[in-house]
Amino acid sequence: MKHQISITVNGAPYSREVEPRLLLVHFLRETLHLTGTHVGCDTSQCGACTIRLNGQAVKSCTVFAVQANGGDVTTVEGLAQSGELHPIQEAFHECHGLQCGFCTPGMMMAVTQLLDRYPEPTLEQIKHQLDGNICRCTGYHNIIKAVQVAGKKIRAREARVGLS
Amino acid sequence: MLGEAVPRKEDIRLITGRGLYVEDLQLPGMCYAAFVRSPYARAEVLKVNKEAALAVPGVIGVFHGSEWPELRARLPELNGSVTLTSPYIDHINIPHHHLFSDRASYVGEQVAVVVAESPYAAADGVAAIEVEYEPLPAVATWQAAMKLNAPRVHDGFDNVVAHLKHRVGDVKTAFAAADIVIERRLETQSLKCMAIECRAVAAQWDAATGTLNIWTTGQFPYMTRGTVAGILGLPEDQVRVIARDIGGGFGLKGVLYAEDVIIPVLAYHLRRPIRWAETRNEHMISSNHSGNQAHDVRIAAKSDGTILGLDLKLYKEVGAYDHFDMMLQINTVNHLTTHYKVPALEIEGWAISTNTPPGSPYRGAGRVEAVFTMDRVLDAIAKETGLDPLEVRNRNIVTPADMPYRNGQIYRDGVPVEYHDIDFPLLLSKAAACVDYHGWRDRQKNLRAQGRYVGIGIGSYVEAGGLGPCEGSTVKIDTQGRISVFVGVNSQGQGHETTLAQICAHALGAKFEDVSVFGGDTRLMNFGFGTGASRVAVNSGNAVLRATGTVRRKVVNLASRILGCSEDEVIINDSIVAVAGARQNSITLGELATRAVRDRHMIDLGGPGLNATEFFYPNTVVWGSGVNMAVVEVDKQTGAVEILKYVVVHDCGLPLNPLVVEGQISGGFAQGLGIALGERLVFDEDGQVLTGSLMDYFMPRASDVPEIQIEHVIFPTSDNPLGIKSVGESAPNAPGAALSAAIEDALEGRINITRLPVTRREILAALRTI
Numbered sequence: 001m002k003h004q005i006s007i008t009v010n011g012a013p014y015s016r017e018v019e020p021r022l023l024l025v026h027f028l029r030e031t032l033h034l035t036g037t038h039v040g041c042d043t044s045q046c047g048a049c050t051i052r053l054n055g056q057a058v059k060s061c062t063v064f065a066v067q068a069n070g071g072d073v074t075t076v077e078g079l080a081q082s083g084e085l086h087p088i089q090e091a092f093h094e095c096h097g098l099q100c101g102f103c104t105p106g107m108m109m110a111v112t113q114l115l116d117r118y119p120e121p122t123l124e125q126i127k128h129q130l131d132g133n134i135c136r137c138t139g140y141h142n143i144i145k146a147v148q149v150a151g152k153k154i155r156a157r158e159a160r161v162g163l164s
Numbered sequence: 165m166l167g168e169a170v171p172r173k174e175d176i177r178l179i180t181g182r183g184l185y186v187e188d189l190q191l192p193g194m195c196y197a198a199f200v201r202s203p204y205a206r207a208e209v210l211k212v213n214k215e216a217a218l219a220v221p222g223v224i225g226v227f228h229g230s231e232w233p234e235l236r237a238r239l240p241e242l243n244g245s246v247t248l249t250s251p252y253i254d255h256i257n258i259p260h261h262h263l264f265s266d267r268a269s270y271v272g273e274q275v276a277v278v279v280a281e282s283p284y285a286a287a288d289g290v291a292a293i294e295v296e297y298e299p300l301p302a303v304a305t306w307q308a309a310m311k312l313n314a315p316r317v318h319d320g321f322d323n324v325v326a327h328l329k330h331r332v333g334d335v336k337t338a339f340a341a342a343d344i345v346i347e348r349r350l351e352t353q354s355l356k357c358m359a360i361e362c363r364a365v366a367a368q369w370d371a372a373t374g375t376l377n378i379w380t381t382g383q384f385p386y387m388t389r390g391t392v393a394g395i396l397g398l399p400e401d402q403v404r405v406i407a408r409d410i411g412g413g414f415g416l417k418g419v420l421y422a423e424d425v426i427i428p429v430l431a432y433h434l435r436r437p438i439r440w441a442e443t444r445n446e447h448m449i450s451s452n453h454s455g456n457q458a459h460d461v462r463i464a465a466k467s468d469g470t471i472l473g474l475d476l477k478l479y480k481e482v483g484a485y486d487h488f489d490m491m492l493q494i495n496t497v498n499h500l501t502t503h504y505k506v507p508a509l510e511i512e513g514w515a516i517s518t519n520t521p522p523g524s525p526y527r528g529a530g531r532v533e534a535v536f537t538m539d540r541v542l543d544a545i546a547k548e549t550g551l552d553p554l555e556v557r558n559r560n561i562v563t564p565a566d567m568p569y570r571n572g573q574i575y576r577d578g579v580p581v582e583y584h585d586i587d588f589p590l591l592l593s594k595a596a597a598c599v600d601y602h603g604w605r606d607r608q609k610n611l612r613a614q615g616r617y618v619g620i621g622i623g624s625y626v627e628a629g630g631l632g633p634c635e636g637s638t639v640k641i642d643t644q645g646r647i648s649v650f651v652g653v654n655s656q657g658q659g660h661e662t663t664l665a666q667i668c669a670h671a672l673g674a675k676f677e678d679v680s681v682f683g684g685d686t687r688l689m690n691f692g693f694g695t696g697a698s699r700v701a702v703n704s705g706n707a708v709l710r711a712t713g714t715v716r717r718k719v720v721n722l723a724s725r726i727l728g729c730s731e732d733e734v735i736i737n738d739s740i741v742a743v744a745g746a747r748q749n750s751i752t753l754g755e756l757a758t759r760a761v762r763d764r765h766m767i768d769l770g771g772p773g774l775n776a777t778e779f780f781y782p783n784t785v786v787w788g789s790g791v792n793m794a795v796v797e798v799d800k801q802t803g804a805v806e807i808l809k810y811v812v813v814h815d816c817g818l819p820l821n822p823l824v825v826e827g828q829i830s831g832g833f834a835q836g837l838g839i840a841l842g843e844r845l846v847f848d849e850d851g852q853v854l855t856g857s858l859m860d861y862f863m864p865r866a867s868d869v870p871e872i873q874i875e876h877v878i879f880p881t882s883d884n885p886l887g888i889k890s891v892g893e894s895a896p897n898a899p900g901a902a903l904s905a906a907i908e909d910a911l912e913g914r915i916n917i918t919r920l921p922v923t924r925r926e927i928l929a930a931l932r933t934i
Contacts (some may be wrong), residue, residue, distance in 0.1 A: 009864075014828060019284070020838070021284070024285070024510050026283070026284075029188070030190075030283070031189075033190060034181070035185075035187075035188035035190075036180070036181020036182070036183075037181070038185070038186070038187075038360075038411070039441075040361065040362070040411075040444065041857065041858045042821065042857075043443065043444065043857045043858060043859055044859035045857065045859055046360055046444075046858055047564050048360055049712070051768040057742040073838075075181065076180065076181035077180070079180070079181075080180055085179070085180070087794065088770075089179040089180065091829070092175070092179050093171050093172070093175040093176070093179060094171055096823045096824070096826075096827050097169065097176060098175060098179065098657075099412075099437070099656025099657035099658070099659070099827055099831060100359070100409075100410060100411045100412040100656055101175070101178030101179070101183050101359070101409065101411070101657065102175070102183075102185065102359070102360045102361040102411025102412060102657075103181075103360045103411075104178055104179060104416050105181055114278045114900070120218040120642075121403070126866070127866040127867040128867060130865070130866040130867075131865055131866065132863075133866075134360060134858070134863055134865060135360070135835075135866075136357075136358055136359055136412050136414070136835070136863070137412055137657050137827075137831045138827060138830060138831050139829075139833050139834035139835075139864075139869055139872075140830075140833040140834065140865075140866040141829035141830040141869070141872070142827060142830065143866065144866065147889075153274075
């Protein structure tokens with residue numbers, strides 16, 4: 001009944017035996033103990049469980065772990081590199097883009113894709129792209145600011161890399 | 165430091181995925197619980213057949229109350245003291261609420277619990293259980309519950325569980341003298357607070373220390389401690405409740421639920437750590453809701469627009485168990501007249517049980533209903549007299565010359581309401597200037613001529629916060645110079661770790677980085693009265709200020725001896741204690757704390773170490789206030805409401821951290837927007853929830869929330885040493901009033917808005933009449 005799966009998560013390979021019905025979010029949280037990814041609604045509405053799977057932002061409560069077999073997953077725990085915060089994390093911190101922090105990991109993972117698609121997003125693009133992520137605390141104003149600031153930070157960093 | 169917009173300390177763990185919410189907890193040997201819930205709003209539970217569930221692989225046990233007497237225990241009738249101090253209540257008789265009972269009183273009430281080796285096995289166990297019910301007639305609305313011969317929600321108890329009355333002045337004379345009498349039925353729907361984290365609880369019996377550890381998403385950890393200790397017969401010190409990272413509360417988590425006791429009781433008896441996390445579907449059907457509220461209001465006014473009197477009949481649905489007696493209703497009454505003078509007031513209110521989940525506060529807690537009523541009344545007078553709504557407000561407003569102003573009400577802590585250190589006309593005129601009220605009035609005419617429907621609306625709120633009895637804080641400096649601040653309250657996202665650290669760093673002269681704030685752990689402080697009622701900054705903030713002041717006096721005294729100077733000459737800056745003017749003569753806080761451990765001189769300063777515990781007892785609540793103004797355009801084809809401009813002018817005294825205060829306002833505004841334009845928990849006539857997921861229950865998303873302009877008006881209060889007023893619950897209060905007024909204004913009076921949320925259907929119906 002159980003299936004052997006191998007998934008790369010935040011750069012590290014994991015092989016585990018799982019039930020076919022195990023959701024990817026539960027694989028990450030309960031099997032791998034990566035609890036930064038949260039469950040907020042069970043029906044793919046709130047986006048708290050958003051991760052990157054093979055480059056695509058997906059709601060991990062709506063993917064079976066077996067579907068991610070052989071895949072490459074990035075979660076919030078994989079955002080910061082060598083102890084340095086990701087520009088999106090820096091921007092959420094500086095702009096007060098979070099209060100309770102529960103939706104924040106999923107929100108930030110959605111923003112990684114948003115900024116991949118639109119490095120200099122318009123207000124409309126930001127709002128549209130965040131439609132799948134609900135925040136109850138912030139009223140979104142500071143999240144939107146954080147997306148704009150993060151975009152600038154990423155562009156500045158890329159410019160520095162380009163120069164060196 | 166105080167008043168600066170410093171980024172939050174708690175952010176780093178939360179943005180890196182290292183926060184520890186209850187469902188993140190994993191302990192060796194942990195097992196998992198899932199609940200069987202009643203599919204009927206009222207039913208006799210005849211039999212719970214456990215066998216099939218016990219045969220499910222991984223299921224450890226099934227429990228429904230007969231196993232241990234503690235599982236039949238009663239939850240505390242009232243959530244703390246609530247309104248026992250209010251003189252308004254003249255009748256109260258609240259049914260008992262058992263952890264498990266043979267009678268289900270709402271859809272979603274717990275009937276049995278399955279404990280298993282994995283969350284999936286627990287869910288399988290729940291699916292396998294067969295329960296035999298005898299469905300009984302139910303009442304799903306307060307209107308149905310008040311009918312003659314309506315089924316009783318609880319046998320032996322009337323459906324009206326509490327009643328209140330209050331009178332100010334002479335309403336009869338006011339109506340006799342009135343030029344205008346207006347009558348309205350105003351209604352607000354039941355809502356869910358809808359934190360993104362649902363409820364959860366975990367518990368572990370720690371045999372090594374003889375402690376029952378409980379992790380909870382609750383806003384009142386000490387209530388959990390006291391209740392669980394009482395039911396299990398354990399000393400309170402053997403029950404430790406931890407509530408650290410919580411994914412939003414907003415009131416729904418501010419009450420003790422049956423699961424909060426059942427899980428610890430099971431963990432104690434089974435000697436296994438147990439975790440339960442609510443699903444969103446469970447949350448929608450079984451967690452508390454705010455309850456429908458209706459106002460029959462009559463207003464007596466003169467033809468010049470001044471109010472003579474107001475008569476209010478208040479009907480409130482309180483669900484199957486009313487743990488808040490009439491707190492929400494009294495909040496509505498206490499906040500009803502907001503910024504305006506109502507010389508005569510007569511109020512009568514009913515708390516009505518229904519076969520729906522128990523009622524509890526949602527951020528604002530009765531104030532949304534108050535603001536909606538008062539501003540709808542003022543707008544009705546404007547319509548009736550032909551005066552501009554702003555002018556009607558100016559004619560009735562309480563002015564600084566009236567201060568201190570007593571409106572004849574008694575707050576629910578038993579103290580007469582008194583406004584002081586507030587300038588309502590300034591808030592109103594500033595909001596009018598920021599929104600360009602008169603400019604929009606002019607443009608509105610031209611736009612109407614072009615067939616565009618633009619309207620302006622006003623909402624004015626007061627927010628009494630900082631309810632007592634008190635909060636405490638322990639401040640201590642360790643030998644490395646690190647400063648710990650303990651508080652008896654926990655955060656659901658408000659940023660206590662930052663704002664309270666700012667207070668301590670400011671008052672001590674310490675580096676902000678050296679200060680760490682710890683709350684949400686009953687082992688830290690003996691007492692705590694919970695996060696709710698916008699009370700933490702006022703109560704805990706001033707307690708931190710007092711405790712830091714006591715520590716500072718110890719620092720100064722000891723340093724003056726060590727540095728050989730007078731106490732007046734000691735200065736503390738950036739965690740360094742020095743003699744004023746003498747550069748070389750200094751000592752760090754850490755070095756001083758090291759000396760304070762063994763120095764005999766500390767005998768005069770309360771014992772070893774640089775630490776102190778102090779409490780702050782407010783005399784009564786403190787009044788924050790504000791004005792919202794909205795300009796909207798209604799699309800005449802689709803009925804869509806576009807917010808063209810939205811201004812929030814508010815006074816919370818000095819913002820401890822403007823970043824945090826504005827965050828509270830942004831988030832609260834979005835909740836108010838939801839209340840105004842879409843949020844509604846819908847039950848059918850059998851008490852079944854029709855809005856059972858986030859697919860069906862509207863919540864504002866990024867694209868729904870417009871830009872808002874926030875203006876701080878700062879009148880520090882003399883009520884507490886920090887001079888602060890509360891802000892947490894302020895922002896959701898007025899958008900319902902301001903937006904409904906703006907929509908009504910945009911539609912040129914073709915709609916008479918009396919209900920929140922304002923629905924697209926109502927707007928379209930009005931547009932068809934044009």
